[in-house]
Amino acid sequence: MSEFTARRLSATGDEWAVATPHSTASDAAADVLRGGGNAVDAALAAAAMLTVVYPNQCSVGGDLLALVGTADGEVRFVNAAGRAPRAVDAGEIAARYESMPVLGALPVTVPGAVAGWAALADTWGTRPLSAALGPAEAAAHEGVPVAPGLALDLRREEQILARDPGMRGVFFADGDVLAAGRTLRQPALARTLASIAAQGPSALYGGDVGQSLVRLLAEQGSAMTVEDLAEHTVRLxxxxxxxxxxxxxxxxxxxxxxxxxxxxxxxxxxxxxxxxxxxxxxxxxxxxxxxxxxxxxxxxxxxxxxxxxxxxxxxxxxxxxxxxxxxxxxxxxxxxxxxxxxxxSGDTVAVVATDRDGTWVSLIQSVFHCFGSGVLDPGTGVVLHNRGASFSLDPASPNRLAGGKRPLHxxxxxxxxxxxxxxxxxxxxxxxxxxxxxxxxxxxxxxxxxxxxxxxxxxxxxxxxxxxxxxxxxxxxxxxxxxxxxxxxxxxxxxxxxxxxxxxxxxxxxxxxxxxxxxxxxxxxxxxxxxxxxxxxxx
Incomplete structure (x- = not known):
């Protein structure tokens, strides 16, 4: 019996509890809680694992929003949503398109997930972010079985994914998308997770990972720069x-x-x-x-x-x-x-957890549409989100596209x-x-x-x-x-x-x-x- 047919749809406990949309991620979180970590540590382990096992719905190249509540009653909102490139030419895009493009480099905004992970770990975690990334790095390197939900999305989005060399290199074998149960290996993503674990979020926000993403986006017409990544901030x-x-x-x-x-x-x-x-x-x-x-x-x-x-x-x-x-x-x-x-057809994952100390977490991370922008950077293994597709090209809209602006989320x-x-x-x-x-x-x-x-x-x-x-x-x-x-x-x-x-x-x-x-x-x-x-x- 596979892990997906044997999965537990509900559970009860006295000290801690967690639920995620993928069994491997839930188990990663549970291991942290059994080992004395808190709900934030557990949520981060699950979030990192989900970028490996559910790349149709979330990624290192996506966004993150979260709520964290502590035993003293304080609840804080973590907004790691990224902004449009500072140099984006909204007028030029509006002249070419009736509405904001959904696929490709143009709807890619600054990925905020990694900065959100770091803010959560630094503010509420009891373990360094690198501890949360270790199991995910190993899973990306060794390979994981393709879940039924991922297999369904691969089949539904096959024609879009086939257009992108990065997507073909990761999710196709012998000219066809990977089926449920096949092994998904992501060595480039494993190296990216290792870089983030070693260097912290700067690996993406100005370092080698971010530079690779910017080069690919520039080749496809994006105005994204390394400075856009380096200037990203998280709002609490x-x-x-x-x-x-x-x-x-x-x-x-x-x-x-x-x-x-x-x-x-x-x-x-x-x-x-x-x-x-x-x-x-x-x-x-x-x-x-x-x-x-x-x-x-x-x-x-x-x-x-x-x-x-x-x-x-x-x-x-x-x-x-x-x-x-x-x-x-x-x-x-x-x-x-x-x-x-x-x-x-899949865009978002939710991780919910609580612990023995009364910390509660609702963490949501996403690539927006299924497989986001349809662009995967071969150098880093990162699927890039298309959160900018939510912008309006109507100049009268409060949500109109502008450089350095966050879209409706x-x-x-x-x-x-x-x-x-x-x-x-x-x-x-x-x-x-x-x-x-x-x-x-x-x-x-x-x-x-x-x-x-x-x-x-x-x-x-x-x-x-x-x-x-x-x-x-x-x-x-x-x-x-x-x-x-x-x-x-x-x-x-x-x-x-x-x-x-x-x-x-x-x-x-x-x-x-x-x-x-x-x-x-x-x-x-x-x-x-x-x-x-x-x-x-x-x-």
Whole structure:
């Protein structure tokens, strides 16, 4: 029996718990926790391993956002999102394209993941970053079995990957993409991880690794420079929150879409006060869809890099009058215009963990679209993300492309608090639908579902999950096991419904760690989504 058929979808423990979308990464984190490391040390070991075993979804060449909560009640947001090259010519790109390119060098922004790892290790870790990178380096050198989810994405994206020499050199054998179970070896990536372990993040931000990336990008028309990499900074800040049914959900602000998850959740709490416990798979599905669509519309209007001074104030978007209007429009059945939708195929990984000392971590890292920009640097083995595809080329948009600017970001970590005490870490994959997947999890848990049921329950999502997608406006993708009552409620809310297979990763996947009460007192519960290749481990 393979590790993927034998994986543990839920686990309970008294001292620590972790869940990730790949069993090998979960085991790497669990080894750290068993050995006395804390939740941040464990999350970093898992994050590094995921760049090796899930390169379709995350990479050394991607971005990272995280929340870390400590036993004293402090919660901090780690924003490692990268910026567009300083010298980018937005006018020239707008003259050539109707919307921001999705593939190739132009949508590549500064990769922030490695800087995020270093900030986490330096601020909260008990071990050096090099300790987290060791197991990942060994796995990249020795090889790992291709997971079913990676194999599926390799097949789906085969034509795009075949265009890039770096991708062909890593993910193809005998002219075909690697199948599930085949060995994936990444010696160049192993050397890159070893360089970062030895030199720290400077290996990428100005050192040999970064210089190799810049040379490749320059050959393909990017304005990225070594100075762009060297100037990258990580921002540590506070969080925003929303209470739903007495439970406080914390998420990220800045250029992330966490604010719009919280906005929707506050509006749904208004709906709940009128209708009672909400069922997103039954009679309330249409109202929930309307609220989520309105929050998504606000994200597309307002979300941008706040350092450019054009972001809508969080206090206004989360204010009681504002969210009440959203709730009232949803309950009145007022039509909401949706962006188009295309099935997403993997873009993000979430690592959630807690430890015996009361540290909680929700870490999200990503290459944005599946395999990011479709560019892999042969010299470093690094897949480059395409986070810049989220920029707008509309000169009137707050999120318009500009040199040194961070794009609208889909990543959004979540922590949960009850009675002033942290009790949960949530993380999801789902591109622009991440707020929706988080909302499904929150509503199921509030209705009494177990953590395992919350991540495995039938799901639906609406609107565009990827940048640059406009077809199929108004479509909601619903898994075939969404109850008929839920489908009819969504249609009654004015949305078209397209049925997809059950447990399809096109509706995202989630990871949960929660502290739950029981007959013998509170215990830690971890759960992983069956739509991925992960496992939950607790001790």
């Amino acid at each position: 800040s506070g969080t925003h929150s929303a209470v739903y049914d007495g439970v406080d959900h914390l998420s990220s602000g800045d250029n992330s879409q966490g604010l719009y998850f919280l906005q929707g959740l506050r509006a749904l709490d208004v709906v709940r006060s009128v209708r009672g416990t909400l069922d997103p798979l039954g009679r309330d599905a249409g109202v929930v869809a309307s609220v989520l669509a309105q929050a998504a519309a606000d994200r597309d209007r307002f979300c941008c890099d706040p350092e450019w001074g054009e972001a809508a104030p969080a206090e206004e978007l989360l204010s009681e009058p504002y969210v009440r209007r959203i709730a009232e429009r949803a309950m009145a059945g007022t039509p909401v215009e949706l962006l188009g939708q295309r099935k997403a 889909t990543l959004m970590p979540v922590l949960v608090r009850e009675g002033g005490e942290l009790v949960g870490a949530h993380g999801v994959m789902g591109g622009r639908a991440q707020p929706q997947v988080h909302t499904h999890l929150a509503l199921h848990l509030a209705a009494g579902a177990t953590a395992e049921r919350a991540v495995s329950a039938p799901r639906w999502v609406l609107g565009a999950m990827e940048a640059g997608v406009t077809e199929g406006a108004g479509t909601v993708k619903a898994e075939r096991d969404v109850p008929t009552a839920g489908v009819r409620a969504i249609e009654g809310g004015g949305f078209d419904v397209e049925l997809i297979d059950a447990h399809d990763d096109g509706v995202g996947h989630g990871q949960l760690v929660r502290r739950a009460g029981g007959a013998d007192g509170p215990r830690l519960v971890a759960a992983t989504d069956p739509r991925a290749d992960g496992s939950a481990v607790a001790g």
